[in-house]
Amino acid sequence: MYRKGEFLTGFTLVELVIVIVLAGIIIGFAMPGFLGARNKALDKQAQANLKLIQAAQKVYEIETNAYVNCSGGLEGSDQETCINMNLRLSLTPDGNNPDWDYETFASGCAYCQKRGGITFWRICIDDSDPSSGTCAGCP
Numbered sequence: 001m002y003r004k005g006e007f008l009t010g011f012t013l014v015e016l017v018i019v020i021v022l023a024g025i026i027i028g029f030a031m032p033g034f035l036g037a038r039n040k041a042l043d044k045q046a047q048a049n050l051k052l053i054q055a056a057q058k059v060y061e062i063e064t065n066a067y068v069n070c071s072g073g074l075e076g077s078d079q080e081t082c083i084n085m086n087l088r089l090s091l092t093p094d095g096n097n098p099d100w101d102y103e104t105f106a107s108g109c110a111y112c113q114k115r116g117g118i119t120f121w122r123i124c125i126d127d128s129d130p131s132s133g134t135c136a137g138c139p
Contacts (some may be wrong), residue, residue: 045100
C-alpha cells in the first residue's frame with residue numbers, strides 16, 4: 001500500500017482471516033485423531049492396572065485364603081484407597097484417579113469404569129487379558 005510517498009508494510013485483515021480459517025481447518029482434521037489416540041492410551045492404562053490388580057489378588061489370596069472386596073458402598077477414591085492398601089499397590093499416588101473407577105470383588109474379579117462414560121473393563125481371576133464381556137462375580 002502506498003501513502004504519500006511511503007510503502008506501508010503489514011498484513012491486511014483479509015490475509016489474517018484466511019490464515020486463521022486455514023489453521024482452524026487443519027486443527028479440525030487433527031483433533032479426532034488426537035482424541036482417538038488419547039482414548040486408546042486410557043484403555044491400555046486401565047487394562048494394565050487390571051492385570052496388576054489381578055496379580056496382586058492372587059498373592060493376597062495365597063497369603064489370606066480370600067480375595068480383597070473393595071466394592072459396594074465405597075466411593076471412587078475410597079475404593080482405590082482400599083485396593084492400594086490391601087493389595088499393596090499404588091494405582092495412583094494420591095488415590096484419586098481422574099479417569100477410571102476401580103473395584104475388586106470377593107470372587108477375585110476386578111472391574112473398572114471410565115468416569116463420565118460408558119467404557120468399562122473386567123478381568124476374572126483366571127483370565128489372561130481384560131475384556132468388556134462377562135465375568136463370573138463381576139457386575
